[in-house]
Amino acid sequence: MSHTLSRLPSPLGDLLAVTAADGTLHALDFADFEARLHRLFARHHPGASLAPGEPPAELTGALAAYFTGAVTALDGLPVAxxxxxFQRRVWAALRQIPAGETRSYGQLAAAIGQPTASRAIGLANGANPIGIVVPCHRVMGSGGALTGYAGGVERKAWLLRHEGALAPLLA
Structure with a gap:
């Protein structure tokens, strides 16, 4: 089965998106982490191929709206x-965290009915192949620490400020 690999601009650097013919999003990552995108895609889609192409208009429009301030614009995008x-339960719970809010690993574990699974939540969070849309950036370390974001702590902080979950940095 073939999927489309597209490059999309963002204020945080180019994004790479992998979509199926029906427009379903299978992966979204920063272009400087392309090797990780390919590794995670291959893990979930053994034998599938990627071909360069244009992203679905729905994805392009939703990302553009998100980055210009409509922080809920990604909520309805279809994901694979x-x-x-367990990962699907974690990733579904991530999509339930509203923009502008964060959760701890422990809170996310409790939300899926496994309150002692904080470490497993962290592993599932780190294996999320659909960044931003499946908002793993909304999960914080203990005491509100900005930890554990594969795209880098600076990007995590930017996304959280953009969504209103962190106070803007003072100039």
Whole structure:
């Protein structure tokens, strides 16, 4: 099965998106982490191929709206049902965290009914192949620490400020 690999601009650097013919998003990552995108895609889609192409208009429009301030614009985008059952539960719970809010790993573990699974939540969060849309950046370390974002702490802070979850930096 073939999927489309597209490059999209963002204020944080170019994004790479992998979509299926039906427009479902299978991966979204920063272009400077392309090797990780390919590794995670191959893990969830053994034998599938990637071909360069244009992204679906729905994705392009939603990302543009998100980055210009409509922070809920990504909420309705269709994403692939990939990963283990546990990962799918974690990733679905991530999509339930409203823009402008954060959760701790412990809170996310409790939300999926496994309150002692904080470490496993962290692993599932780190294996999320659909960054920003499946908002793993909304999960914070203990005491509100900005930890554990594969795209870098600076990008995590930018996304959280953009969504209103962190106070803007003073100039």
């Amino acid at each position: 049902r990939i990963g283990s059952e």
